[in-house]
Amino acid sequence: MAKKKTAAQEPPAKKRVKKQPGTQAYEKRLLQMREDIIHLVRENQDNETENEVGDEADAATKSSERELLFELSDNERQSLDAVEAALRKINTGVYGLCESCRTKIAVARLKAIPHARYCINCQSRFDSPRS
Ligand SMILES: [Zn+2]
Numbered sequence: 001m002a003k004k005k006t007a008a009q010e011p012p013a014k015k016r017v018k019k020q021p022g023t024q025a026y027e028k029r030l031l032q033m034r035e036d037i038i039h040l041v042r043e044n045q046d047n048e049t050e051n052e053v054g055d056e057a058d059a060a061t062k063s064s065e066r067e068l069l070f071e072l073s074d075n076e077r078q079s080l081d082a083v084e085a086a087l088r089k090i091n092t093g094v095y096g097l098c099e100s101c102r103t104k105i106a107v108a109r110l111k112a113i114p115h116a117r118y119c120i121n122c123q124s125r126f127d128s129p130r131s
Helices: 024-049 052-070 074-092 107-112 121-128
Strands: none
Touching: 024 052, 024 074
């Protein structure tokens, strides 16, 4: 998958947002993670609404995006937030940068946690109460 980019300079006049190069694999994983979280919740919902009649089911589908957020556990919601934040970062070209100190997050860390928001230093600072 080596894409050769010889003329990489974009004309500054064009404000077309370009996805950050080299993030395709992460994006794919992030999208998959998002799917998984949403799918998980949807399945729970489907089981609950199975007995409803057609019209009500249609209405339920329309509002499900909103309701989805309420169905999420704190943990799932946090993951979803982080995943979506990471996807936004890919679109704005800042993916892989620590949100706190703006240094590059180690590739090994991103491979393990593609939605990591902070570098390992900042994260450990946040994790330990003494800082
Ligand atoms: Zn940092």
